[in-house]
Amino acid sequence: MLMTTRYFGERIKRNEDPRLLTGNGTFIDDLRPAGVVHAAFLRSPHAHARITRIDTAQAAQLPGVIAVYTRAQLPEAISGPLPKLIGHPALVHHKTQYALAPEKVRLVGEPVALVIAESRYVAEDALDLIEVDYDPLPPVVDLEAAARDGSPLVHEDIGTNICAHHTQRVGNVEEAFAHATHVFSERFVIDRGTAAPMECRGVVAVWDGKVRELTVWDTTQAPIRIRNYLSQLLGLPQNDIRVVAPDIGGGFGPKIMMCYPEEVLVPWAAMQLGRPVKWIEDRRENFAAMNHEREQIHDASIAVDADGRILGVKTVFLYDSGAYIPYGIIVPIVASTTLVGPYRIPNYHCEFKAVFTNKTIVSPYRGAGRPHGVFVMERLMDRVARELGLDRVEVRRRNFIQPDEFPYDTGLIYQDNAPLIYDSGNYPAVLEKAVELIGYAEWPDLKARYRREGRVVGLGIACYVEGSGIGPYEGCRVTVEPNGRVYAATSVGTQGQGHYTAFAQIIADALAVDVEDVIVTTGDSGAFGWGTGTFASRAGVVAGNAVHLAAQAVRAKAIKVAATALEAREEDLELADARVFVRGSPDRSITLAQLAVTANPLRGTIPEGWEQPGLEASRFFAPPRGTFPMGVHAALVEVDVRTGLVTFLRYLVVHDCGKVINPLILDGQIRGGVAQGIGNCFYEKLVYDEGGQLLTQTFMDYLLPTTAEVPDVEIAHLETPTPMNPLGVKGAGEAGVIPVPAVFAQALDDALADFGFRIREMPLNPSRLREMLRAAGQPADGRRAAAAR
Amino acid sequence: MTHGTATSRRRRKAGPVTRATITLRVNGAERTATVEVRKTLVDFLREDLGLTGTHVGCEHGVCGACTILLNGEAVRSCLLFAVQADGAEIATVESLGTPDRLHPLQEAFREHHGLQCGFCTPGMVMSAVDLCARRPSPDEREVREWLEGNICRCTGYH
Numbered sequence: 001m002l003m004t005t006r007y008f009g010e011r012i013k014r015n016e017d018p019r020l021l022t023g024n025g026t027f028i029d030d031l032r033p034a035g036v037v038h039a040a041f042l043r044s045p046h047a048h049a050r051i052t053r054i055d056t057a058q059a060a061q062l063p064g065v066i067a068v069y070t071r072a073q074l075p076e077a078i079s080g081p082l083p084k085l086i087g088h089p090a091l092v093h094h095k096t097q098y099a100l101a102p103e104k105v106r107l108v109g110e111p112v113a114l115v116i117a118e119s120r121y122v123a124e125d126a127l128d129l130i131e132v133d134y135d136p137l138p139p140v141v142d143l144e145a146a147a148r149d150g151s152p153l154v155h156e157d158i159g160t161n162i163c164a165h166h167t168q169r170v171g172n173v174e175e176a177f178a179h180a181t182h183v184f185s186e187r188f189v190i191d192r193g194t195a196a197p198m199e200c201r202g203v204v205a206v207w208d209g210k211v212r213e214l215t216v217w218d219t220t221q222a223p224i225r226i227r228n229y230l231s232q233l234l235g236l237p238q239n240d241i242r243v244v245a246p247d248i249g250g251g252f253g254p255k256i257m258m259c260y261p262e263e264v265l266v267p268w269a270a271m272q273l274g275r276p277v278k279w280i281e282d283r284r285e286n287f288a289a290m291n292h293e294r295e296q297i298h299d300a301s302i303a304v305d306a307d308g309r310i311l312g313v314k315t316v317f318l319y320d321s322g323a324y325i326p327y328g329i330i331v332p333i334v335a336s337t338t339l340v341g342p343y344r345i346p347n348y349h350c351e352f353k354a355v356f357t358n359k360t361i362v363s364p365y366r367g368a369g370r371p372h373g374v375f376v377m378e379r380l381m382d383r384v385a386r387e388l389g390l391d392r393v394e395v396r397r398r399n400f401i402q403p404d405e406f407p408y409d410t411g412l413i414y415q416d417n418a419p420l421i422y423d424s425g426n427y428p429a430v431l432e433k434a435v436e437l438i439g440y441a442e443w444p445d446l447k448a449r450y451r452r453e454g455r456v457v458g459l460g461i462a463c464y465v466e467g468s469g470i471g472p473y474e475g476c477r478v479t480v481e482p483n484g485r486v487y488a489a490t491s492v493g494t495q496g497q498g499h500y501t502a503f504a505q506i507i508a509d510a511l512a513v514d515v516e517d518v519i520v521t522t523g524d525s526g527a528f529g530w531g532t533g534t535f536a537s538r539a540g541v542v543a544g545n546a547v548h549l550a551a552q553a554v555r556a557k558a559i560k561v562a563a564t565a566l567e568a569r570e571e572d573l574e575l576a577d578a579r580v581f582v583r584g585s586p587d588r589s590i591t592l593a594q595l596a597v598t599a600n601p602l603r604g605t606i607p608e609g610w611e612q613p614g615l616e617a618s619r620f621f622a623p624p625r626g627t628f629p630m631g632v633h634a635a636l637v638e639v640d641v642r643t644g645l646v647t648f649l650r651y652l653v654v655h656d657c658g659k660v661i662n663p664l665i666l667d668g669q670i671r672g673g674v675a676q677g678i679g680n681c682f683y684e685k686l687v688y689d690e691g692g693q694l695l696t697q698t699f700m701d702y703l704l705p706t707t708a709e710v711p712d713v714e715i716a717h718l719e720t721p722t723p724m725n726p727l728g729v730k731g732a733g734e735a736g737v738i739p740v741p742a743v744f745a746q747a748l749d750d751a752l753a754d755f756g757f758r759i760r761e762m763p764l765n766p767s768r769l770r771e772m773l774r775a776a777g778q779p780a781d782g783r784r785a786a787a788a789r
Numbered sequence: 790m791t792h793g794t795a796t797s798r799r800r801r802k803a804g805p806v807t808r809a810t811i812t813l814r815v816n817g818a819e820r821t822a823t824v825e826v827r828k829t830l831v832d833f834l835r836e837d838l839g840l841t842g843t844h845v846g847c848e849h850g851v852c853g854a855c856t857i858l859l860n861g862e863a864v865r866s867c868l869l870f871a872v873q874a875d876g877a878e879i880a881t882v883e884s885l886g887t888p889d890r891l892h893p894l895q896e897a898f899r900e901h902h903g904l905q906c907g908f909c910t911p912g913m914v915m916s917a918v919d920l921c922a923r924r925p926s927p928d929e930r931e932v933r934e935w936l937e938g939n940i941c942r943c944t945g946y947h
Contacts, residue, residue, distance in 0.1 A: 013899055018888035020907030021895040023842015023881070027908060030841040121827065198846045198854055198942050199908045249844070249908025250942045283847040496906030496943045668902045671945030699851035699940070707933040707946045736945070 007505035007515050008727075011664040015516060016500040025247040028202035028219050029280045036204070037066055039266055039279035040123035042113040042130050043289065044105035047141065047358035047692020048154070049134035051103055051112070059115060059129040064122035067273060068130065069114040069265070071100040078233050078264050085258055086328035090166035091354070093158045096326040097361060099261045104137070106154055106323035107358055108694050109288025111261045116269055116277060139358045139692035143297060143320045147355045154323055154356035163321060164329045164354035168336065170411035171347030173303075176312030180303030184383045188298040188376050189761040190741075192320070192686040193679070194290065195365045196704055197495070199249020200281035201290060203262055205270035214241045215526075216267050219248050221256035222533030224491045227525045229258045230267055238529075245523030251495035252676070253365040254291040256535050257327065262289075287697040291327075292686060293365035295320035296335060296352075296372050302380040303347075308388050308395045312347035315339060315376055319354045320362060327363035329354050330415050334467065335369030337412045337420050338738075339377045342427040342463050342630055343399040348411070358692045364535065366676060370466060370738045375762060378462040378742035382749065383758075392746070393435055396463055400427045415536075416470040418625035423722045425630045425656060430718055431463060434632035434654040437716060447750075456641055457649065458751025461634040462742035468629055468657075468731025469541030469724070473622035475530045476543060478507060478550040480558070480615035484578060484593030486511055486518045488550070491531030492543045493523030497733065498665035502540060503547045505661060506727070510551035511558070511592060512575040530620070537629075537731025540661060545725045546621040553617035558592060560609060561599045565590050627722040629657035629730040633674075633739045637747035641773055644766035646682060646748075648711040656718040658730040666732050667715050673736015675710045680737065681744040683709065685763050752776075811875035815840070816884040824871045831855045833871035834881060842882040842911045846940070853939035856912035857881050863919035882911035885918070894918060905943030913939045 019025055056068040071079055081096040101112045113130050117123035138152040145151055146161045154161055177183050204217040214236060220226050220243070227243040230236070248255065257263075262279050270277040281289065300315040319332040329352075336350035381399075385392040401408050403426045414420040439446065443459050450457040476490040486507055492499065504518035521527045523534075532542075555575060562580035563570045566588055574583050581589035590598075596615040606613055636649040653670050660666050683703040687695045696702040713736075721728030745759035748769075755776035812821040815838060822837050829848075834840045834857070843866060846854030850868040857866045858880040886892035891899065894917050904910040913936065920927055920935040927935065936946070 014902070016907070017899040017904060018891060018895075020904060020910055021891060021898055021914065022886055022888050023840070023883050023911045024888055025907050027841075027844065029835070029845065032836075121825065196942060197908075198852060198906070198940065199844070200846075247908075248906060249846075250906045252942070280845075283849065283852075496904075498905070664902045668905055668944060668947070671947045672905060672943045673945075675945035676942070698849055699847050700849070704940050704942065706938075706940060707936045710946050713945060713947065 007508045009660055010662065012501055012505055012515055012662055014498050014501040014665070015504055016498070027199055027247050027249055028204060028217055031204045031217055031246070033204065033206050033276035036276040036278050037116050037118060037273070038120040038123050039269065039277055040115050040120060040127055041111045041262065042115070042127045043285065044101060044108060044110040044112055046105055046134050046136055047108050047139040048137040049105050050137060051101065051105065051132060052135050053133040054113065055131040056113060059126040062122065062126045062129060064118040065115060065126045066118065067116045067269065068126065069100070069269070070112070071098065071102060074099060077235065078268060082259055082264065082326065083229055085326050086330055088164065088329050091164040091325065091329050093155065093163035094328070095155050095163065095324050095356070097261060097324040099264050107360055108692060109285065109360060114265055114269065116273065141357060141359065141688055141690060141692045143295060143318050143355060143357060146357045147318055147353055154358055161356040162353050163325055163356055166329060167351040168412055169349050171312070173312045173314050173347040173349040176347035177301070177303045180311045181306045182387060183301055183303045184380065184387060185299070185301040186379060186383060186760060188300060188379060190294055190296050190372050190375065191763060192292050192295045193365070193684045193763065194287060194292050194686055194702070195252035195254045196702070197250030197252055197255065200283060200286040201255065201260065201262065202280040203266040204276065204278045205267040206276040207271040207274060209274055212240055214267055214271065216241065216243045217246050218243055218263055219255055220245050220263065221251045221493050221495065221535055222258065223493055223523045223525050224529065224531040225258045225533060226263060230264070233264055234268060234271065242526040244526065245493035248493060248495040251534065253293070253368060253535065254363055255495070256533050257291060257363055284697045287702065288360060288694050291363040292322065292360045293331065293362055294680070295362065298376045300376045300380060302384060304384050308384050308390050308398055310343055310345050310399050313345050313380065314349040317352045319352050320357050320359065321354045322357060322359045322361040324361050325354060326361065331362060331364055331369040333415045335372040337414050338370040338465070338467065339373035340410055340412070341374060341377050342401055342465050344401055359688060366673065367734050367737045368536070370464070370734060371680065371741055374462065374464040374739045375741045375745065378739065379745060379760065382746050393431065393440060393461060397428065397431060403428070414467060414626060416625060421625065422465065422628045423724045424720050425628065426718060426720050427463070427630055430630055430654050430656050431632050433716055433718065434461060434634050434652060437654065437714065438634040438650070438652050456639045456751050458637050458747040458749065459634065460637065460743035460745070460747030460750065461632065462739040462746060463632050464739045465628050465630045466537065466731070466734055466738055467626050468537035469623065470536050470538055470626040471542070471623050472532060473620050474532060474543035474546045475528065475618060475620040476546040476550040477528055477616065477618040478554045480511065480554060480592045480596045482593055482596045484517065484591060486513055487521070488518060488547060489521040489524070489527040490543045490547060491523060491525060491528045492534045492539045495534065497539060497669065498662065499539060502661045502665055503544065506544060506547050507551040510548070510555045513578045513592065537733035541627060541725060541729055541731045542621055542623065544661065544729060545727050546619055548727050549619035549621060550617050553619055554615055557599065557610065557617060558595050558615055561595050561615070562590050565595070565598055621725065623724055627658070627724040627730045629655065629732065629735060631655040631735055631739070633743045635743050635747050637744060637751060639748065639751050644770035644773065648678065650714065651711045652714045653736065654716045654718070655735050656720050657732045657735060658722045659719055659728040660717060661729060669732050670715055670736040671713045673734060674713050674740060675705050677737040677740025678710060679705045681741050681763050682765060685765065809872050811872055813874050813877050813879060815879045816881060826870065826872050828871045829867055830869040830871045830874050831866035834866060840881050840883050844908055844911060846909065851940070852909065853916065854909050854912040856915045856939065858915060858919060863916050882914055885914065894921065903944060909939060909941045913941065
């Protein structure tokens with residue numbers, strides 16, 4: 001009997017690892033086209049200022065400098081505001097960034113001039129020789145102040161800093177609040193952070209004037225969309241532009257923007273000069289010029305009955321968009337629609353204002369509003385538990401949507417403009433698993449023991465539902481070549497998610513080949529020209545199902561072609577070991593390699609039923625709406641009240657993202673997300689001063705978690721398949737990061753209950769925690785600090 | 790004395806030294822090159838020698854992506870000038886395994902999914918090589934302490 005390994009669901013080592021481990025990856029800075037010249041950008045040192053003069057004469061004369069550009073030299077198509085990405089009726093002032101600053105700069109780091117030189121060193125020398133006179137304007141920095149009447153304006157022409165005001169309502173929250181036994185209100189503040197991928201951004205562009213073909217390598221998460229915008233901005237047909245997202249050193253969201261100024265200017269300069277141009281962002285630039293996230297201020301309330309059952313929830317919040325809002329209001333929509341989580345909330349009111357400030361642009365970063373929504377909701381649930389004297393797990397249990405209620409319509413409209421309908425899930429099972437694994441029943445005893453040992457330790461446990469796998473579509477082409485190998489091309493880019501392996505697993509199963517014989521190409525518009533991008537935990541779901549459909553189509557084609565070759569009936573044929581054979585007669589078989597040749601004959605005819613020549617098929621997957629994984633995280637956190645330092649003693653994730661393609665990769669996604677979540681809670685914070693200067697522009701000031709801070713993450717999975725796609729998979733890219741602030745805050749409250757304060761802000765850090773402890777005073781503060789000395 | 794004075798005068802006239810010739814051993818092979826004195830070692834390795842396995846993550850010595858071995862010791866190649874490595878023995882990630890024949894440490898990273906995007910990985914592996922050379926059987930605590938200087942944004946260090 002022929003045996004074939006099944007790969008789906010298996011812990012397969014990654015196909016891409018050998019080249020990455022040996023330094024054989026191709027990252028953007030590894031590309032060195034012949035004759036390449038180097039770009040560097042002069043960036044605004046002011047948050048808000050009028051440019052009164054730019055003099056580039058001296059810079060242009062420096063030996064080795066090839067060109068210096070300011071906005072005055074740019075053609076009309078790229079001298080105005082760059083494209084508006086995602087519109088919304090509520091987004092009334094959709095202001096977008098400029099390739100090079102117009103008459104005024106609106107944030108520190110905004111590009112003002114571009115230098116092209118023989119080396120990056122010389123290009124940076126030339127930046128120092130450009131003279132710019134600025135007339136500083138009052139900076140708009142504080143989010144609340146920016147939203148008030150009379151604030152200085154980031155964009156004078158619109159007469160306000162508020163660019164969007166959006167409300168969604170379910171039921172009647174006022175009535176629910178009026179009749180509720182209890183109503184609790186809180187203010188929650190979440191500050192800025194940055195994705196800080198280990199590789200900064202970069203663009204390399206080559207223009208071949210003879211054949212009029214532009215090739216652009218770009219650290220983007222959306223190469224097809226970049227190609228399409230370049231086509232529009234540079235006046236070339238899409239077909240003459242190839243955009244390749246090579247190996248990318250982490251994306252996490254902000255590498256999807258159409259278009260960053262550099263993504264337009266570098267290709268344009270290459271066309272102007274007829275020479276390849278390369279720009280590699282340095283870390284300092286990355287801090288100021290790559291989009292940020294996270295800043296929101298929520299005023300939230302919850303109404304419950306005497307048993308802690310939710311009657312209504314309301315949040316009114318401010319969203320800091322930074323100086324422009326190209327990406328639209330996706331982040332606040334995601335925040336306000338994620339907030340409702342796994343709970344039955346009959347009445348809900350969410351309302352936000354998106355506000356311009358003189359700070360870096362905000363666009364989605366891993367979580368993309370989800371951590372905010374979950375933080376607000378879970379903090380409200382904790383408040384209910386505390387005020388009503390209920391167990392915090394029991395309060396959640398009581399309010400869960402039950403397994404028989406799916407599909408569950410929340411009544412909201414999600415970020416994809418589709419109804420927010422939870423497709424499937426088993427929330428109580430996930431929670432009970434977490435309760436069991438973290439030892440919740442034994443926690444009071446354990447806590448008492450820690451206390452006796454003089455240790456301050458708290459437990460946190462929080463729930464969330466994650467929107468994933470939204471449309472519009474992705475596609476894939478699968479080809480069996482005469483060498484017997486299978487080649488697949490999809491345009492979603494890869495930033496470490498293991499697509500070369502996960503997609504290969506799906507294909508290997510369909511065609512009964514070895515997973516290492518499936519070669520996947522991602523993120524190359526020249527290999528596959530249709531697609532959306534890698535974001536919103538969607539590549540595995542949307543592209544993964546397109547891969548599945550294409551592979552199944554090739555399988556069907558292989559059987560069809562083999563039926564003729566073997567003179568057998570299609571229904572009698574099976575695939576195994578890279579061959580099609582007649583069931584029961586394994587010696588009557590033909591290899592896929594032979595079929596690939598047979599399917600592309602030199603003479604004769606192609607049967608009508610073959611659809612196309614070759615053992616090849618392209619398929620698209622276009623889900624009508626997203627699919628919704630759910631999870632519960634729990635942690636034990638120890639606080640050193642003398643120093644304000646915290647230690648994660650345990651971290652547990654119980655997660656249900658439907659069918660699992662590769663547990664190795666899935667667990668990696670979750671662990672990495674938790675690490676970023678821990679950073680979001682306690683180490684990472686972007687700090688602006690009153691003048692709008694970004695004070696945190698190095699890894700000495702902006703602290704990323706290291707091996708010393710990130711604990712082992714314990715992970716358990718439940719698998720509730722989704723009916724939304726043939727593979728039954730849900731997304732998992734953001735599962736790790738979403739509830740970490742909520743878990744951390746609850747654990748701190750638990751640990752520090754004696755001090756009588758509750759956490760309402762994120763991120764914290766040792767000094768801020770010490771500040772809170774000092775303000776709270778006794779018991780531990782003075783006494784223990786003194787004892788320690 | 791006289792000779793020295795003449796040399797300094799000539800140098801003053803000619804302006805500061807901007808280029809220098811260096812000779813070093815990289816991954817076992819002797820290399821000689823004339824470089825700008827301000828060129829960092831990592832730029833020299835990547836641009837002049839084409840060894841692009843060593844990556845540049847922060848250029849201020851925190852992230853560790855550019856970690857190489859200099860005379861057997863793990864260092865940040867973004868914090869050194871190429872001229873400072875004159876006469877040194879250097880090992881980069883290219884000195885370890887090949888895609889078909891991974892170094893045992895590289896194999897271990899693969900086995901345990903110790904990499905995702907792979908950008909910090911060469912630096913991480915070189916730090917690990919350095920650790921194993923010093924302590925052939927480190928415990929978890931030692932591994933965590935040793936790798937503290939290599940930031941990874943993808944894996945959570947598992």
